[in-house]
Amino acid sequence: MTYPQTKLALHRLVTDGVVPGVSYSFIDGDRVETGVIGQAALVPQTEPLRPGMLYDVASLTKVVGTLSVVLQLLAQGRLHLTDSVSDWLPQWQDSRVTIQHLLTHTSGITGYIPHRDQLAAPELTAALLKLHVGPTFNRQMVYADVNYIFLGWIVEQILQQPIQTVAQQRVLTPLGMQHSTFTPTNAEQCVPTAVTAERGVIRGMVHDPKGLVLQRRCGSAGLFSTVADLTRFCQAYLRPEAAATVLPPQWVHHLLSDWTPTHQAGRSLGWALTTAQWPTAHRVIWHSGFTGTYLVIDPLMQQAMVFLTNRVHPIAPNEPYLDQRNAVISTYLAEKSRQ
Known part of the structure; x- marks a missing residue:
């Protein structure tokens, strides 16, 4: 297991200055x-990246924390x-939107919130x-944090604890x-993540503005993790029967299906779904932050990749990345097909 071409591509990201590390x-x-390559920080001074450092994994929070808990509740019939x-959030008035719409980002929820990042938690909620x-709605997949913020609040309604507390107890610890x-x-x-005029160097605090406001009630961002811990998570996904109380196998095994209304939105x-070509074309799941x-997980081949960078340091959003x-x-x- 060497993956020379993939490693070369990772090194090139650093040597070309696309990401610090x-x-x-x-x-x-x-x-x-x-492995680790490059720097943890460029400002206020250069700092080498060390094994075992914590990353703000941003939207990986959705699949590691919130989705895992939702799958448990689905398996339990709750x-x-x-x-x-x-049904769960009575203040939300459109009864057409279902849990499945939230999970697949097909809810169509949209709108502009003036001065959103300056609002306090009750006002933002x-x-x-x-x-x-x-x-x-029900036609296209449009990725939006609000879907998983709502899912977090629904979990809170059922379990009577904030989603991040529940994720710690029901996913991370076990x-x-x-x-x-x-x-x-x-x-x-x-x-560290970005350097901003308002917050300076963001380090050890959630980068996402909504996560910063909502804190433990945010199901879309907020998790900090390491390569080793996310490796454990991926290994559990490859063998959910060994972690059945955390990742219900009857649901995990069906995650290679397209669950959107059209069954064609990937x-x-x-x-998200993508395709590996060996030994025959088959689906692979992945998610970014x-x-x-x-994370990229190929259950059929029992293979996965964890990839963590600080691409928004020192300046976001770094779209060339x-x-x-x-x-x-x-x-x-x-x-990996040739390994």
Whole structure:
């Protein structure tokens, strides 16, 4: 297990200045190879990237934390894909939107919230619940954080605890993800994200503005994790029967299906779908985070990749990274077929 071409692509991201640093792992069944490349920080001074550092994984929170808990509730019959959001969140007025719409980003929820990032949590909560459903409802996949913020609030209604507290208790702790947390206590162990006029160097605090406001009630962002812990998560996905109380196998095994209304939008429950070509064409699940993170999981081949970067350091959003990220994924999917 060497993945020379993928490693070369990762090194090129750093040497070409696309990202300051990369932490990664390749998973082949029980075999795991990890590495770090480059810098954790460029400002206020250069700081080498160290193994075991915590990353703000941004939207990986959706699939690691929120989706895992939702799948548990679905398996227990305490929640159903056909439930209307308004059944659980009465302030939300459009009864057409279901749990399945939220999970697949086909809810069509849209709208503009003036001065959103300056609102306090109660005002932001009220504003989000007053958004409306647009023309993409039930037709197109339009990725939006609000879907998983709503899912987090629905979990809270059922379990009577904030989503991040529930995710810690029901996912991170039982999977042995001992370094993962929503509340880092040592900022120096965290890889910094952007430098902003309002917040300075963001380090050890959630980068996402909505996550910063909503705190433990945010199901779309807020998790900090390490390569080792996310490797454990991916391994649990490859063998859900060994972690059945956390990742219900009857649901995990169906995540390679397109769950959108058209069955053609390339989206499962939570995860995005792509294709690997060997030994025959088959689906693979993956998800990314705004800060420069992603997971790729191939259950059929018992393989996965964890890829963590600090692409928004020191300046967000660093859009050239996106094409490079997709190229790395393509290289990995092609190369792992030849291992």
